[in-house]
Every structure is written in C-alpha cells, then in structure tokens.
Amino acid sequence: MDEVLWLHAWPGRGTPINSHYCDKDPAIPMIPLIETLPAMLRILLVFALILLVIKRKWALGHAFVLGAVSLGLVFGMTPGPMARSVLTATLDPRTLCLTIIVSLILVLSHSLEKTGQMGRLLDAYKGLVRWPKLNLVVFPALIGLLPMPGGAIFSAPMVKTLGQSHRLPGATLSFINYWYRHIWEYWWPLYPGILLTTALADIDLWQLVLVTLPLTVVAIVAGYWPLRGRIDAADHRGERHVGPFVRELTPILIVIVGGLGMGQGLFALLPPESRALTKEAGLIAALCVGIGWVWHMNRMPAKDRWGIVVQPALLKMIYMVTAILIFKGMLEDSGAVADLSREIMHWQIPLMAIAVVLPFIVGVVGGITIAFVGTTFPILITLIHALGESPMLLPYLALALVSGFTGVLLSPLHLCLLLSNAYFQTALMPVYRRMAVPLVILLGGGCLYFILLRFYLS
Numbered sequence: 001m002d003e004v005l006w007l008h009a010w011p012g013r014g015t016p017i018n019s020h021y022c023d024k025d026p027a028i029p030m031i032p033l034i035e036t037l038p039a040m041l042r043i044l045l046v047f048a049l050i051l052l053v054i055k056r057k058w059a060l061g062h063a064f065v066l067g068a069v070s071l072g073l074v075f076g077m078t079p080g081p082m083a084r085s086v087l088t089a090t091l092d093p094r095t096l097c098l099t100i101i102v103s104l105i106l107v108l109s110h111s112l113e114k115t116g117q118m119g120r121l122l123d124a125y126k127g128l129v130r131w132p133k134l135n136l137v138v139f140p141a142l143i144g145l146l147p148m149p150g151g152a153i154f155s156a157p158m159v160k161t162l163g164q165s166h167r168l169p170g171a172t173l174s175f176i177n178y179w180y181r182h183i184w185e186y187w188w189p190l191y192p193g194i195l196l197t198t199a200l201a202d203i204d205l206w207q208l209v210l211v212t213l214p215l216t217v218v219a220i221v222a223g224y225w226p227l228r229g230r231i232d233a234a235d236h237r238g239e240r241h242v243g244p245f246v247r248e249l250t251p252i253l254i255v256i257v258g259g260l261g262m263g264q265g266l267f268a269l270l271p272p273e274s275r276a277l278t279k280e281a282g283l284i285a286a287l288c289v290g291i292g293w294v295w296h297m298n299r300m301p302a303k304d305r306w307g308i309v310v311q312p313a314l315l316k317m318i319y320m321v322t323a324i325l326i327f328k329g330m331l332e333d334s335g336a337v338a339d340l341s342r343e344i345m346h347w348q349i350p351l352m353a354i355a356v357v358l359p360f361i362v363g364v365v366g367g368i369t370i371a372f373v374g375t376t377f378p379i380l381i382t383l384i385h386a387l388g389e390s391p392m393l394l395p396y397l398a399l400a401l402v403s404g405f406t407g408v409l410l411s412p413l414h415l416c417l418l419l420s421n422a423y424f425q426t427a428l429m430p431v432y433r434r435m436a437v438p439l440v441i442l443l444g445g446g447c448l449y450f451i452l453l454r455f456y457l458s
Contacts, residue, residue, distance in 0.1 A: 043336055043379070046070045047067075050063045053066060060324075060370070065326065071334050085330050085333040089329035095199070095322060097280040099318045102321055103314050104284065105190050107309060108255065110311070114308060116298075124248050136159060137176060140180040141180045144185075152181045155177055156177050156420060169426075172227075175226055181420075189259070192369075194208065200373070200377050200378055201381050206279070211397075215398065218441070225437045225438050251291075251293050254286060258286035263279035266278035332382070338386075351384065355399045356400075356447070357403075359407065362375050363405060363406065363410075376400070394453070395453035395454050399450040402442065402443065402446030406442055
C-alpha cells in the first residue's frame, strides 16, 4: 500500500511505514542472507532466539536485551541509533512509573507474607461460607490476588485439608489449586502483565480492567468442569464474623480503591497538560499507603522492612521490565513492525489469527505472562493501528491476553504447576487431563467474547 500508515503504539515514537529509516546506514549492509528474508521470518528468528535462551534458564531481562540487540542487527541498525533507542526506552516516564509500580507490588506482597498477614487473611475466611466447593477454590483465589512467583504453594495446604475430607485425588486437588490461583490474571491491576499491557498500548488501566474482567467469569466457569458432582457434603464450621476478614484484607482494598480514587482525583485537579501520568501516580501513592499500613499494623521491625526493600528480586524485576520496553522500542525504531505491517497487509493474514496464535505459542514456551506480553504485544498493537483497527484495540488485547494465558496455563515450565503437582504428589498428565476441557472452554469463551465485543463496538 502506498499511503503513509503511522505507528501509534508509543507516543512520540511513530515512524511512517513506507519511509526509509535514518537509523539504517546503507554503507553497513545487513548480513546478505538475512536481508533477503521477509520481515516476519526475521522477527520469528529473533523470537526463537529469545525462547531458546529462556528455555536454557537465562534471566528474562537478559533474554529481552539479547532480543533487542538481535533485532537491531537483522534490520540493519548501526550501534549509534541502537544506543539511542535503548536510552529513549529506558528514560521514558512510563517505563520509570511501571518499574516503580511493579517494585512496590512486590514489596507489598512480601510484606504480607513476612508479617504473616496473608496467613491470617486465609484463616479469617474459614467458616464464612458453608459451601465446600466454594471453600476449596477461594483459598487459591485469595492467594492469587497477590502476584507471587510460585504462589500456588501457599494455598496448597488449605486445599489439601479441605480436599482430603472429601476424598478427592491428588490430581484434582492440584488442578483446583493451580487453576483458581490464576483466575485474576486477565484484569487484576496488581499483575505486571496487565500493567505492561497498558504501558505498551498507552491506554488507561481501568479501561482495560473493565473490558477484560469478564474473562475471570469464563475462567471460573471453565474450572468447574472437573468438579461437577464430586462434592456433596455440607461444610460444617463454627460461626465466624466477616470483620476480621475485612480487616486483614484492608491493605489490598487500600491499593485498589485508593489507587482508582487518587488517580481520578489527580486527573480532575490537575490541568490537561499535567495529566499524562496521573493514574500511575495515584496507584504509586496507594501502594505506598498500603505498604505503610502493613508495616505499621504488624509492627514490622526496621531491619525486616529494609530487607524487603533491598531484596535482589526487586532489582531483577526492574531490569526485566526495562528490558522488555527496550525490546519494544527496538521493534519500532528498527522498522521491524513497519515492515511486518506491510507484509501482513500484502498477505492478508487475519489479525484475529495473529492475536490468538502468537501469544499462545510464546505462552506455552515461556510459561510466564510477562514473556508473551513483552514479545508479542508490541507487534500486535502496531498491526492493530496500521490495519485501521484502532477502535477495536481493547477487544484484540482481551483476545491476546486470554489466548496467551491459555498457553501459560498449559506450559510445563510454569512454576506454579510444577510446585502444585509436587505438593500433591501427582504427575503432569493426570492434571493435564483435568485441564483439557477447561482450557478449551477458556480459549473458546475468549474468542466468543472477542466477537461479541467487536459486534458491540462496531
């Protein structure tokens, strides 16, 4: 197509799709074999390299930095422009805000774990509901409200205690623990994958939350399939009161309600030219208040507080998020997504197929949400804009999230799956058999939801 199509996925970084990139020096040609390959194949080769090093246990940050450098090389960028692209992505205000938010979420999560408040929260819930099936799934769901690596292991003892009284096999208990631990990841604003999606797409967090929230309902319904008819006994427990449960839940309520309220308040109070990062600022402030609440109410010693703040996991997370955004910037600045957009339009590949297949494959191979978001969403978002589908951005993001996370749930590299199976002493295949129908329902429901969203918005 001859008309100029602009890239809108990141403000200030758009480049005409049919322009010649000043970042490429004709005096320094690409590797002869590589330059003859289609852009799609070159990008897929870079993806394969990233997935290979992830499989070899490289840190995700290292994998994405290697991918960014490889992209620049196969698309003919010279060292100077590559360095400028890296610097621009690293110092972008949205990158800085995202790294701060993700770091504070980890501090809150570890603080709740270290002080024992998460355990008290689960204990306070016991007895509030007398339906055994609901009690079985609530414990992993509560743990799932906080993004902790391998978090399924925290809810496993509760699920085991309840499940044994109903004589459920280990594979079923592992499925319950694993599946319902992850029902929130399609929209819950504390998950890095959701925050990264909003940063890459330059959309409001709460818009994405509103659109993707129904996917959790699909996941809950899908997860019920292996449990149908298995549990009939009533759960007889002593009377409990809701007050202690709400009290222990207060820090999470502060973050969600306070983050939304502070963000909207700042947006309303500040002049239009100062509103760019008000939502992020509100969430940062709410996270600080929530962390302070946990530290104060639990009388956490200063030594323990400092130990949480300086833990290596925070630096690794900051590095990983920054590396993903560097990779995203290199995709645009190298002209990779522009070339790919032109090829997609020429080959007339359905955008829906791309939104399903690419995230799913990376999700299966990588086994982590932030991997498929970081690698495939920059390309998908740019294609959505280039193909004139910008009004349908949110439906496509919802579809890509559910398809990518279906792959993550299926991945044998997913830490929660491995830990849950080890705890309940069950093999992988029996759990896979219980997941087969729920995964089909989840992906099929996500596709149907996408079609309904398109029909509603068109």
